[in-house]
Amino acid sequence: MIAAILSLSLLGLILGFGLGFAAKKFAVETDARVAELEALMPGTNCGQCGFPGCSGAAAALADGKASPTVCPPGGKALIQALAAKLGVSVDLSGVADEGPKIAAIEEEICIGCCRCLKDCPTDAIVGAAKQIHAVMREACTGCEACVDRCPTGAITMDPVPITLQHWVWPKPLSEGAKAWA
Amino acid sequence: MGLMEKIFALLEHGPGEHWGVHPDDRKRPAADAPLRVLPLPERLHVPLQQHIGAAARPIVLVGQKVLKGQLLAEAQGATSANIHASTSGTITAIGEITAPHPSGLPCAAITITADGEDRWIDSEPAVDPFSLAPKDTAARIAAAGVVGLGGATFPSALKLGLGLRAKIHTLILNGGECEPYLSCDDRLMRDFAAEIIDGIRIMLHATGAQKAQIGIEDNKPEAIAAMTAAARKFAEISVCPVAARYPMGSEKHLFSALTGQEVPADGRTTDLGVLVHNVGTAWAVHEALRHNRPLVERIVTLNGGAIAFPGNIRVPVGALVEDVLAYASLKEVPARLVMGGPMMGSLLPHTRVPVVKGSSGILALTAAEAAAYDPGPCIRCSSCVRACPVGLLPLEMSAHIAASDLNGAVDLGLKDCIACGCCSFVCPSHIPLVHYFNHAKGELAAQGRTQLRNDAAKRLAAARAERIERDTREKAEAAARRKAERMAQKAAEKAAAEAAAAQEAAGTAAESSEVTT
Numbered sequence: 001m002i003a004a005i006l007s008l009s010l011l012g013l014i015l016g017f018g019l020g021f022a023a024k025k026f027a028v029e030t031d032a033r034v035a036e037l038e039a040l041m042p043g044t045n046c047g048q049c050g051f052p053g054c055s056g057a058a059a060a061l062a063d064g065k066a067s068p069t070v071c072p073p074g075g076k077a078l079i080q081a082l083a084a085k086l087g088v089s090v091d092l093s094g095v096a097d098e099g100p101k102i103a104a105i106e107e108e109i110c111i112g113c114c115r116c117l118k119d120c121p122t123d124a125i126v127g128a129a130k131q132i133h134a135v136m137r138e139a140c141t142g143c144e145a146c147v148d149r150c151p152t153g154a155i156t157m158d159p160v161p162i163t164l165q166h167w168v169w170p171k172p173l174s175e176g177a178k179a180w181a
Numbered sequence: 182m183g184l185m186e187k188i189f190a191l192l193e194h195g196p197g198e199h200w201g202v203h204p205d206d207r208k209r210p211a212a213d214a215p216l217r218v219l220p221l222p223e224r225l226h227v228p229l230q231q232h233i234g235a236a237a238r239p240i241v242l243v244g245q246k247v248l249k250g251q252l253l254a255e256a257q258g259a260t261s262a263n264i265h266a267s268t269s270g271t272i273t274a275i276g277e278i279t280a281p282h283p284s285g286l287p288c289a290a291i292t293i294t295a296d297g298e299d300r301w302i303d304s305e306p307a308v309d310p311f312s313l314a315p316k317d318t319a320a321r322i323a324a325a326g327v328v329g330l331g332g333a334t335f336p337s338a339l340k341l342g343l344g345l346r347a348k349i350h351t352l353i354l355n356g357g358e359c360e361p362y363l364s365c366d367d368r369l370m371r372d373f374a375a376e377i378i379d380g381i382r383i384m385l386h387a388t389g390a391q392k393a394q395i396g397i398e399d400n401k402p403e404a405i406a407a408m409t410a411a412a413r414k415f416a417e418i419s420v421c422p423v424a425a426r427y428p429m430g431s432e433k434h435l436f437s438a439l440t441g442q443e444v445p446a447d448g449r450t451t452d453l454g455v456l457v458h459n460v461g462t463a464w465a466v467h468e469a470l471r472h473n474r475p476l477v478e479r480i481v482t483l484n485g486g487a488i489a490f491p492g493n494i495r496v497p498v499g500a501l502v503e504d505v506l507a508y509a510s511l512k513e514v515p516a517r518l519v520m521g522g523p524m525m526g527s528l529l530p531h532t533r534v535p536v537v538k539g540s541s542g543i544l545a546l547t548a549a550e551a552a553a554y555d556p557g558p559c560i561r562c563s564s565c566v567r568a569c570p571v572g573l574l575p576l577e578m579s580a581h582i583a584a585s586d587l588n589g590a591v592d593l594g595l596k597d598c599i600a601c602g603c604c605s606f607v608c609p610s611h612i613p614l615v616h617y618f619n620h621a622k623g624e625l626a627a628q629g630r631t632q633l634r635n636d637a638a639k640r641l642a643a644a645r646a647e648r649i650e651r652d653t654r655e656k657a658e659a660a661a662r663r664k665a666e667r668m669a670q671k672a673a674e675k676a677a678a679e680a681a682a683a684q685e686a687a688g689t690a691a692e693s694s695e696v697t698t
Contacts, residue, residue, distance in 0.1 A: 168623030
């Protein structure tokens, strides 16, 4: 009885030390920031950044190969969040945030082929075979994944109209610039 | 008093009376002119959103005949308000019109072509509001489309419901009207004191509050006298004159002036047991409960140097500013048109803008009144710091915003800014400080919306990935199942064939044995 307890405890102790040693010795080096950055990204893997998905973009950001302005669907909010996480400063006034765009389907040309809806990363396009498809504006991120898939060129990217609810006071011209001009 | 005692007093009571500004109020002679009524315009353009919250949903059709007070659009969502017809006539369009908003963007509106009869819809006779449960009173106020008439246009019934839940003990009626030029509340209190008092009593009933205080700036002695006379019969209602100072009409500042307490930065007056409503709202509540009349008109101040006959005027909701200006006749072409007060009102791009429930005034200002100066550099005189009624540092905040550091401005208390414009008013360098703060608040809200959108997109993408994985798995399972079935079938067929062969063989054997025997 005592011999069994002792031998098992000893075995556990030896194996535990072994595992601990292996974890230290053979640890795979990963940048903890990559996971944090990836959590900030939209996660739709649309590919507009030119990297393989959001995780690829996050890795490139952590390596310093990409600037925080890499993600067009993220907009200014994402740029600021990424810059804060990376500890770099970004001049937002230089960012051509020409406003978000979303996909629109020209119903006259749509043939109901279902190709675009298979490619939409957020399931924003609804439709069925030989039925006209439609974009749910609220779900579309403007990633443009669908545009090239359309055999008839029925999908266009339209700017999101500015409404009363979305309008923002423009930034006043800097008084210094005005006074010393 | 020694220096230390002074410092202790400062720490205990705060800086005290050093907030706000004293602009020339320019309320008279408009405030003293008798109330007039706007002749019914040919067409009224009633916007679907005249309140904080979601726009109302139209329930009428183009070509339909409507009567005054008929429901045109019903509230949708938790925070919204009903919209009623402001006159009788025909719906000729459901389209768009320029919103009374600084952006000059269009908003959805229902156009009524008036038939000239201005006939009210038949409604059931009004019941005694005091025989109703507080909840039912609030429901009737909601049905009448009453919103806060002080300017924020928050649906009143919701606010009363909030008060009922928060168990408030005092109702404060805001008759401050601290904006220069405006006198619509002053005129209302002078001409409809009894109606306002009745509305206040109904609101007391709806919230369960024990007493009501009416705060009126002391530059309106006639209104104070009229309201005091009307309130004499009711011990629970008292009139409290307060010092004239801008922005006394701000909810939290009037509350402080009347109770001596201060509302915490992240709190509301209801947290301290007090609900604040505008006096105009009390009048609208009286109309809704005693006469079954929804909110379809309001008193609007017409003022400014370019107006020949300044004064107050009853305007149906949806009348265009050009109709009102035509009635008041202009002395000269105004250099600037403003809806609301000069401090917080919005610039109108042109005169084809409708009057809405929250329109307190229309100002036609001359070039001398609307003088605009080019901004200069900040000289760090800290005039804005002394003027800020919330105790912020406008000069520091605007510097952060100018450098696109919005979070820095938030750390300095941007979210507590009430956009009253005191800082811009006193700035000797004419820096558009409040413009910076409005810009920053809008920008932060836009960033918040984008963040919400991105989160939603992430959820959708995750759901899609999960679905695709499930589909592939189910397909593979189905394929495996079919294969297994096929195999089983084949095996069964094979077994059957073997059995048959065996039987046949046995049969043949039997036969042959028979033959042999």
